[in-house]
Amino acid sequence: MQALILAGGEGTRLRPLTMTVPKPVVPLANRPFITYMFDWLDHHGFDDIVMSCGFLAEGVREVLGTGSLNGVTIQYVDEPEPLGTAGAVKLAEPVLGERFAVLNGDVLTDLDISKLRTFHEQHGASATLGLYPVEDPSSYGVVVTAEDGRVEEFLEKPAPGTAPTNHVNAGMYMLEHDVLEHIDGGRKVSFEREVFPSLVGAGLHALPLEGYWMDIGTPQRYLQATRDILRGTVVTQVSPSSAVDGATPPVLVGAGCQIAPDAKVGPDVTLGDEVRVEAGASVAASSLHDGVVVGEGAVVQDSIVGPNARIAPGARLEDETVIGEGTAVPPGAHLVGGRLPADGWPGE
Secondary structure, three states: OEEEEEEOOOOHHHOOHHHHOOHHHOEEOOEEOHHHHHHHHHHOOOOEEEEEEOOOHHHHHHHHOOEEEOOEEEEEEEOOOOOHHHHHHHHOHHHOOOEEEEEEOOEEEOOOHHHHHHHHHHOOOOEEEEEEEOOOHHHOEEEEEOOOOEEEEEEEOOOOOOOOOOEEEEEEEEEEHHHHHHOOOOOOOOHHHHHHHHOOOOOEEEEEOOOOEEEOOOHHHHHHHHHHHHHOOOOOOOOOEOOOOOEOOOEEEOOOOEEOOOOEEOOOEEEOOOOEEOOOOEEEOOEEOOOOEEOOOOEEEOOEEOOOOEEOOOOEEEOOOEEOOOOEEOOOOEEEOOEEOOOOOOOO
16 A cells, blocks of 8 residues: 655754755654654555655655565656645645655654545545544644534634534545646646545545644653653553663663763653763653763753764753754753754854
8 A cells, every 4th residue: 555755844843953854854752753653654554665755855755765664665757846735735646655654754652544545436525534633723734524424614723613513634644546637737736725625525535534633843842752652641652661771761762872871861862872971960751862962961851952963061952952053052051942053053
């Protein structure tokens, strides 16, 4: 079975991490993020993956390779310019089969896409949307359906307390190939705003799904997803480290890490390979990528630190601070929700 993953965005909300690393392969709990989606799809019988890439596309290929990964075949379609969710699918039309899934590439999930596929087939749908319940639908576009799953209406950000449902578009669809006839080629087209509304009453269905679903596109949600992986809230193949000297579980510690005897690491921490945490330093509820050095007495709390960054002695990072690749944070600096480098300048 075939799936197309939409992974062409720049990941601006995760900058500066995504200035040098393509969003689909930004490490999440020490693995390229998109490989969690590959595992999930493979579990549900999807063995033919098409990656729709845009910004830093070559970097995605370098990390994932071509041909296959863990038994899943991978091919790529490059967007020369952003074409929207539907425009990107139209661009990939020559390599798409008669029936396929379309997935937003920035979601960590364990929803039952097999159930969505079966529902789609049983109802003879042209397109079927996976839906997910949210606590406050006023921040989303909700999808109103009949009892048999036919989509009746889309309501964009209804006023609080007025929404007839709390089910929102989860960014996963089963499509028949002929849906592509409704998409104009060569221009920016949105499934959500153009294509799906035009299919109401013409074979468009939707199905609420249960399980875990998280868009990791912001520092807050990236860190939440990291905690959920470490704590097993979402089903993945990651196993937290156990009995690591100087660490309070759950943690995930890569190869070649050095933690000083009086340093504190954890809980809810991931350390990539070759990370060094020096004497008196503290790291909690954070993600440190490969090669990071946390200097003596420094504090990293609720933050993300890109590869080969240096946190100087006495520096303090907190409240979803994001540090880019190779950046040097000076001694004694105190960053609260900051982004370094702000404009992509390298560290010393």
